[in-house]
Amino acid sequence: MPNPLALIAEITHRCPLHCVYCSNPLELTSRNEELATADWLRIFAEAAALGVLHLHLTGGEPLARPDLAEMIEGARQSRLYTNLITSGVGLSRERLAQFVEAGLDHIQLSFQDSSGGPANWIAGARAHAHKLELAAWIREHQIREQQTGERRIAFTVNLVVHRQNIDHLEEMIAALEALHPDRMEIAHAQYYGWALQNRSALLPTRAQLDRAVAVVAAAEERLRGKVRIDMVVPDYHARFPKACMGGWGRQLLLIDPAGRALPCHAAGVIPGMFFDNVRDHPLAWIWQNSAAFQKFRGEAWMPEPCRSCERRQEDFGGCRCQAFLLTGDASATDPVCELAPLHHLIEDAVREHATAGPVPAAREASFHALQENTAGFWSYRTDPK
Numbered sequence: 001m002p003n004p005l006a007l008i009a010e011i012t013h014r015c016p017l018h019c020v021y022c023s024n025p026l027e028l029t030s031r032n033e034e035l036a037t038a039d040w041l042r043i044f045a046e047a048a049a050l051g052v053l054h055l056h057l058t059g060g061e062p063l064a065r066p067d068l069a070e071m072i073e074g075a076r077q078s079r080l081y082t083n084l085i086t087s088g089v090g091l092s093r094e095r096l097a098q099f100v101e102a103g104l105d106h107i108q109l110s111f112q113d114s115s116g117g118p119a120n121w122i123a124g125a126r127a128h129a130h131k132l133e134l135a136a137w138i139r140e141h142q143i144r145e146q147q148t149g150e151r152r153i154a155f156t157v158n159l160v161v162h163r164q165n166i167d168h169l170e171e172m173i174a175a176l177e178a179l180h181p182d183r184m185e186i187a188h189a190q191y192y193g194w195a196l197q198n199r200s201a202l203l204p205t206r207a208q209l210d211r212a213v214a215v216v217a218a219a220e221e222r223l224r225g226k227v228r229i230d231m232v233v234p235d236y237h238a239r240f241p242k243a244c245m246g247g248w249g250r251q252l253l254l255i256d257p258a259g260r261a262l263p264c265h266a267a268g269v270i271p272g273m274f275f276d277n278v279r280d281h282p283l284a285w286i287w288q289n290s291a292a293f294q295k296f297r298g299e300a301w302m303p304e305p306c307r308s309c310e311r312r313q314e315d316f317g318g319c320r321c322q323a324f325l326l327t328g329d330a331s332a333t334d335p336v337c338e339l340a341p342l343h344h345l346i347e348d349a350v351r352e353h354a355t356a357g358p359v360p361a362a363r364e365a366s367f368h369a370l371q372e373n374t375a376g377f378w379s380y381r382t383d384p385k
């Protein structure tokens with residue numbers, strides 16, 4: 001069995017933002033259930049011993065943990081390449097310097113739109129202005145590190161795209177370019193958790209998507225050699241599903257804030273699954289023996305048409321969580337696939353939801369006006385106790 005390559009550490013579900021597309025589960029882990037610092041440091045050491053190379057510190061908002069610098073230091077001691085995935089809210093200039101000192105290798109900062117009004121409306125919080133400030137501090141570190149020849153922190157900006165902001169993509173890319181990132185990740189919303197709940201407001205039309213693909217292609221051409229652009233397409237408009245997590249239990253494992261080990265962030269929605277806890281078992285045992293990781297590993301579980309499909313080693317039959325969320329059967333072929341017996345569920349959703357345009361005048365309006373005018377339009381992600 002191959003080693004996992006990356007560990008996704010959801011160190012908390014707490015977050016000061018309320019993004020309407022948040023992929024966190026609807027039932028969030030509360031603060032008093034969270035693993036302690038010592039547990040996480042042990043997990044990082046076990047992960048490194050298991051062959052993991054990359055650690056993604058995420059949440060919720062990982063900055064909500066006051067012991068984050070200690071965790072980064074522990075990850076460095078375990079020789080993991082450490083990436084902090086953050087909204088930036090809660091990160092001061094001093095704390096950023098602490099993280100860099102502790103050995104942070106990479107920071108991924110999320111943005112919701114190109115200007116404050118719509119960005120804050122999507123996040124349900126006033127966060128945009130601080131993100132711009134933080135990006136400038138990251139840049140200062142990079143310049144200093146370049147001048148002194150020190151190890152340089154890498155910087156990715158992330159933008160989740162959906163019907164309400166996709167038409168601003170050109171402005172957004174220009175605004176992000178001005179922040180001097182090494183990489184831009186333009187990720188279409190994936191319909192799990194809060195995004196599935198808000199799908200009717202988020203699913204883009206085909207025409208919006210086609211324009212966005214052209215905008216990204218032009219930006220890639222213009223920024224070649226300067227900024228790498230990675231785009232995650234919305235699978236509802238694709239012919240075939242994504243190879244979710246590089247295949248179930250093949251490359252990645254995720255530990256949730258309470259210590260449960262999952263093959264992906266959404267697997268908790270599948271009923272009847274039991275996820276072993278790092279409080280009870282070493283990580284290597286979980287990776288090799290846990291029933292949850294075995295469940296959809298390999299091809300034995302596959303129904304037709306996947307079982308005899310020549311693409312099965314490319315997409316592994318798509319996403320098990322999406323199959324369950326849309327069909328009620330986690331073993332079904334992902335309905336995104338045009339060959340799936342239940343593909344009509346995707347076509348129906350696209351026909352039903354992806355025909356309307358965005359909220360009119362959202363680009364110019366203030367956060368306050370947008371919230372007032374769109375009450376009940378979507379559900380904001382809540383915060384755990």
Ligand code: SF4
Nearest residue numbers: 015017019022060087
């Ligand atoms: S609410 Fe937004 S910032 Fe917070 S965890 Fe969810 S997507 Fe990330």
Ligand code: SF4
Nearest residue numbers: 306309311312317337
């Ligand atoms: S039938 Fe299954 S393996 Fe083939 S493309 Fe569709 S989801 Fe992938």
